[in-house]
Amino acid sequence: MLKEVTVDVLAGMFHKLPIKSGLTQICFNPAMNRLLRKGPPVALARLRDGGHIEVSMSDYHGRILYFFGTNDPKVEETARFLLQPSDAFLDIGANYSTIGLAASHVVGPTGSVHLFEPQRLLSDRVQRAIDSGNYRNVTLHRVGLMDHDDKLSLHSPSYHSGMATFADHDEVSCFDIVEECEVKDIKTYAAPLVSGRTFGAKLDIEGAEPKVMPWLVDQPNLKFLIFEAAHNQSTLFETIRSSGLILYGLERGVLRVRLMRIDVLSQISRFHDLVAVRIGNNSSPPKSASPRELSSFMQSEP
Structure with a gap:
C-alpha cells in the first residue's frame, strides 16, 4: 500500500x-x-x-x-499550436492516443480527430477513455493504414507497444507479440475524413511510413505532418522535399519546444521527431521557431 x-x-x-x-x-x-x-x-x-x-x-x-499524463509533451504541444478550430487531425499509429485526444480540444466541436490503432488491447483501452471522457469529436478506427487493403501481421515487443510495426526491419525478429490486423488503403479510407477541410496528421508506424506518407503530403489541404524517421530517412526526406513542404526537427529541449529547419539529409539524424509544414505563399520559412511562431507562417487554406 x-x-x-x-x-x-x-x-x-x-x-x-x-x-x-x-x-x-x-x-x-x-x-x-x-x-x-x-x-x-x-x-x-x-x-x-x-x-x-x-x-x-x-x-x-x-x-x-x-x-x-502524455506520451510526448513536445509532440503534443507542436500539434496543438499548428491546429486551429474546425481542422481535422489524423493520429496514425495512435498508441494510447494522447496526442489525438489533446488535439480534440483545439479543433473543437466543428473539427474532428481520427485515431488509427490496430493493437487490440490498446484500442479497447482507448475506446473506453473516449466513452468515459465524452470526446464527442473523436473517432477510433481499429485498423492500420497502408497503401492497399489487406490483413497483415503486426509485430511488437511486450515492453514497448510504440514499436509495433507492419514493416519488416532488423528489430522485428526479436519481437514476441504478433497480431493479425486489418489494414486499409489510405487513399480510399482517409480521403472522406479530411475532405473539404484543412487537416494535420501525426504518423508513427515504425518503418512503414513510405507506404502512407506519399498520399498525405500530396493533399493540398494538409497543413502539417509530424513523424519519426528512425527508418528510411533518405526516402522520407525526398518525399517531403518533392512535396513542397518545409521540414523541421523538434529539438529535445527540457523546458521549451523549438523547431529547427532541415535543409539537407544529414541534419535529420540530430532529431527524433520531425514536422513538415506547408508555408504560406507570402511567407519565408524561418530557420528556427517555436510551434506558436511557426503557425503564423503556415498556409491556412488549401
Whole structure:
C-alpha cells in the first residue's frame, strides 16, 4: 500500500513539471524499476485534460503516460499550436492516443480527430477513455493504414507497444507479440475524413511510413505532418522535399519546444521527431521557431 501511495504521489508531482523532454530517464531507472517491481501491472492514468485511460506499467508508453499524463509533451504541444478550430487531425499509429485526444480540444466541436490503432488491447483501452471522457469529436478506427487493403501481421515487443510495426526491419525478429490486423488503403479510407477541410496528421508506424506518407503530403489541404524517421530517412526526406513542404526537427529541449529547419539529409539524424509544414505563399520559412511562431507562417487554406 505504501508503494502505491508513493507512486501516486510521484505521478501527481511529475504531472506538474513543465518539462518537454527527458521523460524516459525519469520513468526508467534502477530506483523507479525497484519501486514499481511489486506494484500493480495495470493502472489508471490521468490525462492532462482530466480524462483517464488504463495503462500497462511495464510498457514504455504506458509508464510515461501514467507519470506525466502524455506520451510526448513536445509532440503534443507542436500539434496543438499548428491546429486551429474546425481542422481535422489524423493520429496514425495512435498508441494510447494522447496526442489525438489533446488535439480534440483545439479543433473543437466543428473539427474532428481520427485515431488509427490496430493493437487490440490498446484500442479497447482507448475506446473506453473516449466513452468515459465524452470526446464527442473523436473517432477510433481499429485498423492500420497502408497503401492497399489487406490483413497483415503486426509485430511488437511486450515492453514497448510504440514499436509495433507492419514493416519488416532488423528489430522485428526479436519481437514476441504478433497480431493479425486489418489494414486499409489510405487513399480510399482517409480521403472522406479530411475532405473539404484543412487537416494535420501525426504518423508513427515504425518503418512503414513510405507506404502512407506519399498520399498525405500530396493533399493540398494538409497543413502539417509530424513523424519519426528512425527508418528510411533518405526516402522520407525526398518525399517531403518533392512535396513542397518545409521540414523541421523538434529539438529535445527540457523546458521549451523549438523547431529547427532541415535543409539537407544529414541534419535529420540530430532529431527524433520531425514536422513538415506547408508555408504560406507570402511567407519565408524561418530557420528556427517555436510551434506558436511557426503557425503564423503556415498556409491556412488549401
